[in-house]
Amino acid sequence: MKKKINKYDIALIIAIIIINILLLFYGSRNVSKVDDNIALVYSKNELVGKYILSENYENEFTINSGVGHNTIKIKDKKIWIEEASCPDQICTYQGKISSDGEIIVCLPNQLLIKIEGNSNDGIDFIAP
Numbered sequence: 001m002k003k004k005i006n007k008y009d010i011a012l013i014i015a016i017i018i019i020n021i022l023l024l025f026y027g028s029r030n031v032s033k034v035d036d037n038i039a040l041v042y043s044k045n046e047l048v049g050k051y052i053l054s055e056n057y058e059n060e061f062t063i064n065s066g067v068g069h070n071t072i073k074i075k076d077k078k079i080w081i082e083e084a085s086c087p088d089q090i091c092t093y094q095g096k097i098s099s100d101g102e103i104i105v106c107l108p109n110q111l112l113i114k115i116e117g118n119s120n121d122g123i124d125f126i127a128p
């Protein structure tokens with residue numbers, strides 16, 4: 001019984017590794033093939049995430065800086081702040097950005113979103 005469980009575990013680990021490698025290949029191939037921009041998310045001047053703004057990529061997440069939070073949404077190759085705790089709400093009014101060089105700033109929460117063109121291939125990770 002125990003041996004079977006071990007075998008199963010090993011098979012599972014191998015499967016996960018294979019899936020990861022496939023995803024990595026698929027991801028990097030996707031990046032070089034399609035001219036997608038990258039959204040860089042900074043909290044308190046530190047890079048906390050890199051997101052590729054590709055056709056089918058959708059995500060929603062909240063970044064909490066300790067001062068406040070911003071809920072960020074990614075869809076249709078655009079990124080924007082859906083909801084924020086800051087008093088001025090300026091970041092939510094900055095709308096959806098998608099082009100190289102565009103930024104969204106939330107000063108009260110010390111959050112910065114920056115779009116970077118995909119010409120330089122300095123991607124080290126893709127956050128899910």
Ligand SMILES: [Zn+2]
Pocket residue numbers: 084086088089090091092105106107108109
């Ligand atoms: Zn704000």
